[in-house]
Amino acid sequence: MGNIAEAGKKATGSDCWVQLEIKKSGGILIELKSKVKSMYGDSIRETATEMLNFFGIGNAILRIDDGGSLPFVLTARIEAAVKKRFPKKKEEFLSPILPQNAYRVKRDRFRRSRLYIPGDQPRLIINAGLYRPDGIILDLEDAVAPSEKETARFIVRNALRIVDFLGVERMVRINQLPMGLEDLEFVVPHGIHTVLVPKCEHADTVREVDEKIQTLRSQHKITDEIFLMPIIESALGAINSYEIAVASPNNVALTIGLEDFTADIGAERTLEGKESFLARLQVVHAARAAGIQPIDSVFSDVADEEGLMKSVLEAKALGFEGKGCIHPGQIETVHQGFSPTEREIKKAQRIRLAIEEAQKRGSGVVSLGSKMIDPPVVKRAERILKTAIQNNQIPANWKETYDEG
Amino acid sequence: MKGKTNAIGRFIPEKINGLPVTPFQGVGKYVPKGSKASPPIVTCADYPKDGNKVLLDLKTALKKAGIRDGMTISSHHHFRNGDKVANAAFDIAAKLGIKDLRWYPSASFPCHAPLLEHLKSGVIHHIEGSMNGPLGDFCSKGKMRGQGVLRSHGCRYRAVQDGEVHIDIALIAAPTADSFGNANGVTGKSACGLLGFALADSQYADKVIVVTDNLIPFPCIPWQIHGNHVDYVVAMDEIGDPAQIISGTTQITRSPSRLLIAEYIARFIKEVGIMKDGFSFQAGAGGISLAFVMYLKEYMKEANVKARFVRGGSTKYLVELLEEGLTDYILDGQTFDLEGVRSMRENPHHVNTSPFTSYNYHGKGNFASIVDAVVLGATEIDVNFNANVVSHSDGMLLHGIGGWQDCLFSKCTVLAVPSFRDRIPVIVDNVTTLCGPGELIDVVVTELGIAINPRRKDLLKATKNSGLPIKSIEQIKEEVERMCGGPPAPPRVDKEHVVAAIQWVDGTIIDVVYKVLD
Numbered sequence A: 001m002g003n004i005a006e007a008g009k010k011a012t013g014s015d016c017w018v019q020l021e022i023k024k025s026g027g028i029l030i031e032l033k034s035k036v037k038s039m040y041g042d043s044i045r046e047t048a049t050e051m052l053n054f055f056g057i058g059n060a061i062l063r064i065d066d067g068g069s070l071p072f073v074l075t076a077r078i079e080a081a082v083k084k085r086f087p088k089k090k091e092e093f094l095s096p097i098l099p100q101n102a103y104r105v106k107r108d109r110f111r112r113s114r115l116y117i118p119g120d121q122p123r124l125i126i127n128a129g130l131y132r133p134d135g136i137i138l139d140l141e142d143a144v145a146p147s148e149k150e151t152a153r154f155i156v157r158n159a160l161r162i163v164d165f166l167g168v169e170r171m172v173r174i175n176q177l178p179m180g181l182e183d184l185e186f187v188v189p190h191g192i193h194t195v196l197v198p199k200c201e202h203a204d205t206v207r208e209v210d211e212k213i214q215t216l217r218s219q220h221k222i223t224d225e226i227f228l229m230p231i232i233e234s235a236l237g238a239i240n241s242y243e244i245a246v247a248s249p250n251n252v253a254l255t256i257g258l259e260d261f262t263a264d265i266g267a268e269r270t271l272e273g274k275e276s277f278l279a280r281l282q283v284v285h286a287a288r289a290a291g292i293q294p295i296d297s298v299f300s301d302v303a304d305e306e307g308l309m310k311s312v313l314e315a316k317a318l319g320f321e322g323k324g325c326i327h328p329g330q331i332e333t334v335h336q337g338f339s340p341t342e343r344e345i346k347k348a349q350r351i352r353l354a355i356e357e358a359q360k361r362g363s364g365v366v367s368l369g370s371k372m373i374d375p376p377v378v379k380r381a382e383r384i385l386k387t388a389i390q391n392n393q394i395p396a397n398w399k400e401t402y403d404e405g
Numbered sequence B: 001m002k003g004k005t006n007a008i009g010r011f012i013p014e015k016i017n018g019l020p021v022t023p024f025q026g027v028g029k030y031v032p033k034g035s036k037a038s039p040p041i042v043t044c045a046d047y048p049k050d051g052n053k054v055l056l057d058l059k060t061a062l063k064k065a066g067i068r069d070g071m072t073i074s075s076h077h078h079f080r081n082g083d084k085v086a087n088a089a090f091d092i093a094a095k096l097g098i099k100d101l102r103w104y105p106s107a108s109f110p111c112h113a114p115l116l117e118h119l120k121s122g123v124i125h126h127i128e129g130s131m132n133g134p135l136g137d138f139c140s141k142g143k144m145r146g147q148g149v150l151r152s153h154g155c156r157y158r159a160v161q162d163g164e165v166h167i168d169i170a171l172i173a174a175p176t177a178d179s180f181g182n183a184n185g186v187t188g189k190s191a192c193g194l195l196g197f198a199l200a201d202s203q204y205a206d207k208v209i210v211v212t213d214n215l216i217p218f219p220c221i222p223w224q225i226h227g228n229h230v231d232y233v234v235a236m237d238e239i240g241d242p243a244q245i246i247s248g249t250t251q252i253t254r255s256p257s258r259l260l261i262a263e264y265i266a267r268f269i270k271e272v273g274i275m276k277d278g279f280s281f282q283a284g285a286g287g288i289s290l291a292f293v294m295y296l297k298e299y300m301k302e303a304n305v306k307a308r309f310v311r312g313g314s315t316k317y318l319v320e321l322l323e324e325g326l327t328d329y330i331l332d333g334q335t336f337d338l339e340g341v342r343s344m345r346e347n348p349h350h351v352n353t354s355p356f357t358s359y360n361y362h363g364k365g366n367f368a369s370i371v372d373a374v375v376l377g378a379t380e381i382d383v384n385f386n387a388n389v390v391s392h393s394d395g396m397l398l399h400g401i402g403g404w405q406d407c408l409f410s411k412c413t414v415l416a417v418p419s420f421r422d423r424i425p426v427i428v429d430n431v432t433t434l435c436g437p438g439e440l441i442d443v444v445v446t447e448l449g450i451a452i453n454p455r456r457k458d459l460l461k462a463t464k465n466s467g468l469p470i471k472s473i474e475q476i477k478e479e480v481e482r483m484c485g486g487p488p489a490p491p492r493v494d495k496e497h498v499v500a501a502i503q504w505v506d507g508t509i510i511d512v513v514y515k516v517l518d
Helices: A037-054 A071-085 A122-126 A146-162 A179-190 A203-219 A235-239 A241-245 A258-265 A274-290 A305-318 A328-338 A342-361 A375-390 B058-064 B085-095 B115-121 B133-140 B153-161 B196-204 B256-271 B287-303 B316-323 B338-346 B355-359 B457-462 B473-484
Strands: A004-008 A016-022 A028-034 A060-066 A113-118 A135-139 A169-173 A194-200 A227-232 A253-256 A293-298 A322-325 B003-005 B011-013 B072-075 B101-105 B124-127 B148-150 B169-174 B176-178 B207-212 B232-235 B279-283 B307-311 B327-332 B350-352 B373-376 B380-382 B413-416 B443-446 B449-452 B493-503 B509-516
Touching: A004 A071, A016 A071, A028 A037, A037 A060, A037 A071, A060 A071, A071 A146, A113 A122, A113 A169, A113 A328, A122 A146, A135 A146, A146 A169, A146 A179, A179 A194, A179 A203, A194 A203, A203 A227, A203 A241, A227 A241, A227 A274, A235 A241, A235 A258, A235 A274, A241 A253, A241 A274, A253 A274, A253 A322, A258 A274, A258 A293, A274 A293, A274 A305, A293 A305, A305 A322, A305 A328, A322 A328, A328 B256, A342 A375, B011 B509, B058 B085, B058 B207, B058 B232, B072 B085, B085 B101, B085 B115, B085 B169, B115 B124, B115 B133, B133 B493, B133 B509, B153 B196, B153 B355, B169 B196, B176 B207, B196 B355, B256 B287, B256 B413, B256 B443, B279 B287, B287 B316, B287 B373, B287 B413, B307 B316, B316 B327, B316 B338, B327 B338, B338 B350, B443 B473, B449 B473
Parallel strands: A028 A060, A113 A135, A113 A322, A135 A169, A169 A194, A194 A227, A227 A253, A253 A293, A293 A322, B072 B101, B072 B169, B101 B124, B148 B493, B169 B207, B207 B232, B279 B307, B279 B373, B307 B327, B327 B350, B373 B413, B413 B443
Antiparallel strands: A004 A016, A016 A060, B003 B011, B443 B449, B493 B509
16 A cells, blocks of 8 residues: 555546556556547656656556546646655656746736636636636635645646736635645745735734745745735734734735634624624725735625625725635626726826826826825826726727717 | 548548449539439328328338338437437337348437447448437447448438438327328427428438327327328327437536637627627527527627527527517527427417528528528637537547538638637647538637638628637647647548548538547
């Protein structure tokens, strides 16, 4: 038994199961069962052989039961099995990072929607970017069964390198510490933008994660910043939310997880959300006070589009800038809900024109009618216009056709 | 093997089933001459004056019809995976010691797996019709004695009409029939909607047997099949399995990537201006098609646009369009769910059609080319927009053509496909089996983007500032190959062993299917 290690899932489309049995002699034997055997059987054998050579395994039987897994999944599964059998092997079998994925994101970018994808479900990962969320979260925490957590890391790592995420912010939710610190080794060197830190109750948790990230950054010579989004999921976390929000200069947003929060306070999670009202406001205030984005929890009823819209509008009214999504079908509603209203856009347009007018006159004072316009109002107006253009609510050249009426 | 390369670059043997064939010459290029075939002259004096053609059982009917070795027996597929009549007929033929029959179904399904025994024992020589499931598997492995011939619904009608296929005995399973042989599919416990696929069989076969499990007194109204074409009527306890005939519900896809494809198609139809008052479209029962109808319906409501007609296979989603006043008519070729059957039974604006009205190549025109847009599927599409619907990338023959080829004549043909399935690329350099010429395929919609055939400059122009993800088909192919780890290896087949021929709608051979090696 000690010589056998396995990873992956049998009879699952786009995934595969591998079993590595170490032998004393006999060389490498690959037993392949695959849905795509006639098309990619040779390629699968080549990859498997190359990997065993790479890891210095000379005598073994590698059994593969393949439901048509893509190469990045196949290699993740094989490596997971190898590392289960040989936990001390440190070398990693990595594909080159996809050039399209070299993009970075700004710390104050839109984070209206973030789509959660279970880290061990390659079928869902492949197309995640197509639904145009602002961010995708490859989840290593609650969406992955405890038994799968370690092997999911390889899927997430390979996906970060090779899947085209089409300009979306690449986020990973790590596990609670200390496991989460180990997770970081699988994501920090591989092009991640933002780490979600679950179940934060103290500023120290954020600092610990940040320190580990900085260590990994210097080890791997990564010059790009890596952002943090702590998640408040308990009463204690809510009470300490300000310290958590300011715990690291790399924090860009603060969010709340209501399933765990309501469990923690011993209340039932309701649609109205009275039970979490204070905590949500605490998150908004802490984030705003720290100068980062307050982001709301997920809405868990995928079928209830109306309820989702109501929940988004309420979140917006409370001061949140975004919401979690657990299904691609929720993204559009979330974007719509966080979109500026017609009235907001009109006002922003007037402010923008007033600024230009003032600049033409060479005046530093901007006024609209009889009202002076303060810098934060200008900033808000600029954001509204940017969002409105991005949402196709107004054309980029709206000034050319602008009509005061 | 002797033969030559046809107009679309595929090697076609000189003969199929020992008979010389004409290789595909290009769309609209092959123009046969002469007169149509005709059934034998009959005289009403030879039929019962009281109109009662009911016989004891199917065995008696087959014997009276003169069943013998080498005959062609036809059946229809309106019962889909619930048909019990074809199996019963060949069981009887086997007991009578008949050999070498040619089965000419409008399609076969997994429920016909018991016929494998008759194929092995020689009762059935070969199948000319779409082969699904186990029969396709049997044929692909080179186990069928004759070669399969696959025809589209319109092509099947044509083959009967121009005498390429002479039906000796037609079996028409009918959910309701009277003793004269009038029959319909809208009533009875086995209701399937309509019987259009049996129309040619009723008109041209030497002998026509109607088999029903709901025999009612004359007249059977509506008479979708005219008793005047029918020789014998037989009652059976159960001609089909209702649960398999009509699924009861048809499911919209829940796959986010397929929903995305559906949304892209609906947006495309709207953006290029096809969606306007009085327009028409066809969408089948596939998950993507149904979702497309849902999206399009929303756009139609928003823009206050009404269609003149939509073409089925009908489902409750098309019925809703009709009942909500978003289309004047459903012109239906087959009904896929109970709502479709109910609507066809109750609503005079839900009209049954047949391969004759919709697709017939020897007709003086047909409906297919009148439709503004059609949404279809495919197993593979190449970079020249040629597409495959019958085989998988491993070479296995596993699907029928259905009305797919006929529908390509629509004013805008859209193929809706995921760009790859698991690890199997759908957009490829070369399709395994070429069923539809790229010149008739206007748009390919995948989750990765929309590829417009460069021939359709008008559509390219119309989508320019639409915000739709328009890409070249080569670009989509490259993205797919990057994910899948290069192009797939070609199927392992025996190029000397042709197991089936794919006809184009005009009866020429567009491609062949080879024996798949283990």
